[in-house]
Amino acid sequence: MLEGTAGKLVADAYKGYDRVTLPGRRVRAGCLAHVRRTFFDAQSVAPDAAKQAMDFILEVYKIERAALDADLLGTPEHLEMRQTASRAVMDDFKAWLDAEQPRHQPKGPMGEAINYALGQWDALTLFVSDPHLPIDNNASERALRVAALGRKNFLFVGTNEAGENLAGLYSLIATCEANGVNPVDYLADVLIRVQTHPASRIDELLPHCWKSPPHANTS
Structure with a gap:
């Protein structure tokens, strides 16, 4: 990645x-x-x-x-x-x-x-x-702990492709949390919008760039 x-x-x-x-x-x-x-x-x-x-x-x-x-x-x-x-x-x-x-x-x-x-x-x-550089990678390790705890509940993901897709979703959710974005609102909007969004502007749909639509529930 x-x-x-x-x-x-x-x-x-x-x-x-x-x-x-x-x-x-x-x-x-x-x-x-x-x-x-x-x-x-x-x-x-x-x-x-x-x-x-x-x-x-x-x-x-x-x-x-x-x-x-x-x-x-x-x-x-x-x-x-x-x-x-x-x-x-x-x-x-x-x-x-x-x-x-x-x-x-x-x-x-x-x-x-x-x-x-x-x-x-x-x-x-x-x-x-660099004042923007963390002094450790504890934030990413905390995010990965969710996957480690979940292994007992979903031991098999089916295929290698499914595993890669799951890893991508984990990354998106963890990035949402790091940027104060509601993951449910984000995924509900982006998973639909990504199908028609211009590929040249795909970065606009990353969690740290995403703009919540007016109708989104941010509660």
């Missing part, structure tokens, strides 16, 4: 995304939540060091929370907060990781957590220069 598209992709270090993050395509942005998870799992062998790493990450989330509370997300003021406060935290985190790395076995939980963070450092710090 993302092949041939441009922009940024917030993801972990999974190699499967390389097909869409090759040079000239999407730019990979790191996920701080995934990094934190590796240090959380390392607490059993290095509790003090793991907590220190998670504290660095917590400071970044506190800055993001302050921007949210002040209604500054995506604004020039938010960018300034990231380029000053967040950059300072990430610089200190990087220095700490470099100093801490030789103290742990490379194949141990803490060593692997540190190597994971350092191995994608450029991607992890990309958010500092």
Whole structure:
């Protein structure tokens, strides 16, 4: 679905995304939540060091929370907060990781957590220069949880094509929710209108561009 598209992709270090993050395509942005998870799992062998790493990450989330509370997300003021406060935290985190790395076995939980963070450092710090870029991909993971919970109720979708169609519908509904659009109103309108809508203007029917018709029930 993302092949041939441009922009940024917030993801972990999974190699499967390389097909869409090759040079000239999407730019990979790191996920701080995934990094934190590796240090959380390392607490059993290095509790003090793991907590220190998670504290660095917590400071970044506190800055993001302050921007949210002040209604500054995506604004020039938010960018300034990231380029000053967040950059300072990430610089200190990087220095700490470099100093801490030789103290742990490379194949141990803490060593692997540190190597994971350092191995994608450029991607992890990309958010500092873009106020519209999330610092994690938790929103997409929350949306995918619906599919995971539903597997027990609809184990079989019939065919590969049906599975792809279902994935497309999931994406549309999750995008509606992310943009404050009522999915029922959206699908009721678009599934009819798409049959006659000009193909050259199909982007107008995407959830973030869609305009609710006057008669739609938005309650």
